[in-house]
Amino acid sequence: MYRKIPIILAAAVLGASACSSAASQPSAQPSVSSSSPAPAPSVSTGAPVTVHQSPRPTATARVLTEPQAGIGPIYELITGAHSSVDLSMYELADPAAEADLAGDAARGVRVRVILDQYLEKSRNAGAYGYLAAHGVDVRWGPAGTIYHQKTLTVDDVTSVVMTLNLVAVDYPGTRDFAVIDTNRADVAAIVTTFNADFAGNSVTPPDGTDLVWSPTNAEASILSVINGATRALAVENEEMDDSAVTGALAAAARRGVDVTVTMTADSEWDQAFAELTQAGVHIRLYPDDSAALYIHAKAIVADAGLSGQQALVGSQNFSVSSLDYNRELGIITHDPTEVAAVSRVLADDYAGAASYSPAAAATQSASARGAGASCTATASVYNAHDDENNVYVHSNQPDQSATASAGSYSHSYTTNGSGYALIYLNGPPPGVQITVTVGGATCTTSD
Numbered sequence: 001m002y003r004k005i006p007i008i009l010a011a012a013v014l015g016a017s018a019c020s021s022a023a024s025q026p027s028a029q030p031s032v033s034s035s036s037p038a039p040a041p042s043v044s045t046g047a048p049v050t051v052h053q054s055p056r057p058t059a060t061a062r063v064l065t066e067p068q069a070g071i072g073p074i075y076e077l078i079t080g081a082h083s084s085v086d087l088s089m090y091e092l093a094d095p096a097a098e099a100d101l102a103g104d105a106a107r108g109v110r111v112r113v114i115l116d117q118y119l120e121k122s123r124n125a126g127a128y129g130y131l132a133a134h135g136v137d138v139r140w141g142p143a144g145t146i147y148h149q150k151t152l153t154v155d156d157v158t159s160v161v162m163t164l165n166l167v168a169v170d171y172p173g174t175r176d177f178a179v180i181d182t183n184r185a186d187v188a189a190i191v192t193t194f195n196a197d198f199a200g201n202s203v204t205p206p207d208g209t210d211l212v213w214s215p216t217n218a219e220a221s222i223l224s225v226i227n228g229a230t231r232a233l234a235v236e237n238e239e240m241d242d243s244a245v246t247g248a249l250a251a252a253a254r255r256g257v258d259v260t261v262t263m264t265a266d267s268e269w270d271q272a273f274a275e276l277t278q279a280g281v282h283i284r285l286y287p288d289d290s291a292a293l294y295i296h297a298k299a300i301v302a303d304a305g306l307s308g309q310q311a312l313v314g315s316q317n318f319s320v321s322s323l324d325y326n327r328e329l330g331i332i333t334h335d336p337t338e339v340a341a342v343s344r345v346l347a348d349d350y351a352g353a354a355s356y357s358p359a360a361a362a363t364q365s366a367s368a369r370g371a372g373a374s375c376t377a378t379a380s381v382y383n384a385h386d387d388e389n390n391v392y393v394h395s396n397q398p399d400q401s402a403t404a405s406a407g408s409y410s411h412s413y414t415t416n417g418s419g420y421a422l423i424y425l426n427g428p429p430p431g432v433q434i435t436v437t438v439g440g441a442t443c444t445t446s447d
Contacts, residue, residue, distance in 0.1 A: 060183040060186075061179050061180060061181045061183065062179070062338070062341075063178075063179055063338050063342055064178040064180065065175075065176075066171065066175065066178065067171055067173065067175075067176075069178075070171075071097075071166075073178075073180070074097070074166075074178065075097065075100055077160065078097065078101060078104060078152070078154070079103065079104070080154070081104050081109050081154045082109070082155050083109060083110065083155050083156075084110045084111075084112075084154070084155055085104055085109055085110070085111045085112070085154055086112050086151075086153040086191065087111075087112070087113045087151070087152050088113075088147070088149040088150065088151045088152075088194060088197070088327075089114070089116070089149075089150055089165065089166055090115075090120060090147060090165055091115075091116065091120050091123055091165040092113070092124055092165070092166050092167070093123065093127060093167045093168065093169070094166040094167060094168040097166050098130050098131060101113065102130070102135065102136060105134060106134070106135060112137045112139075113131055113136055113137070113139070114139055114147065114194070114198055115127065115138065115141060115147070116140075116147040117140035117143070118141065118143075118144065118146045118147065118380075119146055121140065128140075139198060141197065141327065142197060145325075145327055146325065147197075147327045148214075148322065148326045148327060149315055149329045150162040150164060150165060151190060151329050153187060157184075157187060158180065158181070158187065159180075159181045159182075159186060159187045159190045160178050160181070161178070161181060161190075161211075161315075161329055161330065161331045162176070162177070162178040162179075163177045163178070163296065163297045163298050163313060163314065164177075164296065170294075170296070173292075173293060173294055175293055175295050175296060175345070175349060176296050176297050177297050177299055177313045177342065179313055179333070179338070181331060183208065183209050186331070188206070189207065189211055190208070190211070192206055193205040193206070193213070204216060205329075210331055210332040210333065211329065211330070211331055212316065212328075212329065212331060213328065213330075214315075214316055214323055214324070214325070214326050214327060214328030215323070215324050215325055215328075218316050218323045218324075218328060218330065219242075219245075219323040221312070221330070222245060222300065222316065222318075222323070223244060223245070225300050225302050225312050225332065226248040226249060226252055226300065227248055227251075227252070228302060228310075229252055229257050229302040229303055230257065230306070230308065231257060231258065231303050231306060232257060232258045232259075232260075232301075232303055233249065233257055233258070233259045233302055234260050234262075234301045234304070234346040234347065235249065235260065235261045235262070235299070235300050235301075235346075236261075236262050236263065236295050236297045236298070236299045236346055236349065237261075237263060237298050237299075237318045238264070238297075238317055239269070239317040239318050239319050240263065240269040240272040240318050241268070241269065241318060241319045242320050242322075242323060245318045245323075246275055246276060246318070247275075249261070250275055250276055250279035250281060251279070253276070253280035253281045254279050254280065258282075259276075259280070259281040259282065260281075260282045260283075260284070260346075260350050261276065261281055261282070262285070262286075262295060262349045262353050263283070263285055264286050264287075264288050264292075265285040265288050266288060271398075273358070274358055277358055282355075283355070284350050284353035284354060284355055285353055286354075287354075293352070295349070298313070298314055298316050298318075298330070299311065299313045299342055299346060300312045301339060301342050301343045301346055304339055304340065304343035305336075305343075309334065309336065310332055310333065310334045310339065311332070311333050311338060311339045311342045312330055312331070312332045313342060314328065314329055314331055315328045315329055372440075373395070373397055373438070373439050373441040374395060374396050374441050374443075375393060375394065375395035375396075375436060375437075375442070376394050376395075376443055377391060377393050377443045377444065377445040378391075379391045379392070379425075379434050379445045380392075389425045389426070389428065390422060390425075391422070391424075391425050391436060391445065392420075392422055393420065393443075395415060395438040395441055397438050397440075397441065398415055400414065400415050400438050400439045401415075401438075402437070402438040403423075403437050403438075404425045404434055405434070405436075405437075406427075406428035406432045406433065406434045406435070407427075407428055407432065408427075409425060409426070409427035409428045410425075411423050411424060415438060421438075431446055433445075433446050434446055
């Protein structure tokens with residue numbers, strides 16, 4: 001299992017795309033308690049952007065922290081469904097959840113599932129086949145879109161907005177959050193968007209009370225939370241490859257906000273970390289090994305305990321792809337109990353991690369640069385009618401021109417600081433070999 005997918009770069013430096021599941025890990029650290037009290041039982045792009053600043057009604061949501069809360073509450077929602085279950089999932093590999101979905105369908109519940117096909121089709125194929133064979137109406141996510149949303153809706157009255165994939169081997173050692181939401185406007189907006197995606201129709205997702213959708217309002221909402229902080233910002237994310245977010249965090253530190261970032265170590269983010277530490281951001285990292293807690297959560301807490309406090313939790317990584325291109329969903333809350341639940345976890349995770357060392361990172365980067373030039377490439381059809389292709393490139397050569405060629409067709413784009421690029425190559429017919437050159441490296445692919 002991969003702990004995250006390759007970064008995808010497009011337009012003006014397209015950053016990391018979706019995050020996939022973490023590797024199986026035997027134990028989580030540190031141990032924390034974070035759930036707030038439970039409530040009573042229970043999309044074409046280009047639209048104007050709404051940034052949410054009004055508090056949501058209280059007692060309409062509760063926060064689950066993984067792995068401490070366990071996946072049980074999610075299973076209980078699925079098996080407790082009376083009329084319908086809708087699941088949007090980037091990666092599904094949980095036999096228990098799959099069996100629960102099939103059981104619902106067998107007893108007459110309408111069960112619909114959307115799974116990502118853009119990057120995770122092969123890993124979702126087993127779940128897709130099982131569900132289809134057991135009466136579940138399962139479909140692939142929209143073609144040409146990374147379908148990274150992770151949301152469960154039951155009976156059109158309760159939605160769970162998650163940072164986690166439903167992948168059983170990830171649960172024991174991965175930091176994630178889930179927000180169980182019964183706000184009527186939120187649930188209605190999620191259902192409307194699911195219906196359109198399920199039918200393959202374009203939709204501008206409704207904002208609900210406090211929803212954060214990619215690609216419509218995600219970057220504006222995230223920047224609003226960061227830019228609105230006056231005293232403190234705590235952040236966890238799997239990726240740090242969006243220049244606007246990095247710049248906003250650095251600006252917050254420079255204006256006197258106490259900014260803390262907790263992540264899993266990865267040299268791909270060293271360039272961003274250097275900018276952040278220079279600005280005064282405090283960064284702590286967990287090692288990327290099976291014995292350590294893996295930070296897969298995507299969460300921001302601003303001004304915890306103060307009058308303007310807010311938290312944002314969702315599927316969005318800090319990458320241009322995640323914020324501007326993928327289908328993603330997050331949620332903002334101002335509720336003191338919910339904010340405190342997330343804040344406690346981020347504070348404990350930060351305390352348990354090791355301080356980031358720019359000097360050590362620089363040594364590692366220099367070592368990587370000394371290695372031989374290399375690249376890998378994959379391609380997919382963006383628009384078959386016009387023979388338009390997306391060519392994804394990863395090399396160990398940042399800030400270098402990458403060129404994709406096929407016959408008389410050629411196009412170039414510059415790799416980002418982590419060596420990734422997305423090249424749009426228009427013209428070559430399907431199946432033709434595409435050659436990519438990056439500095440002294442050459443690699444080939446075909447769509």
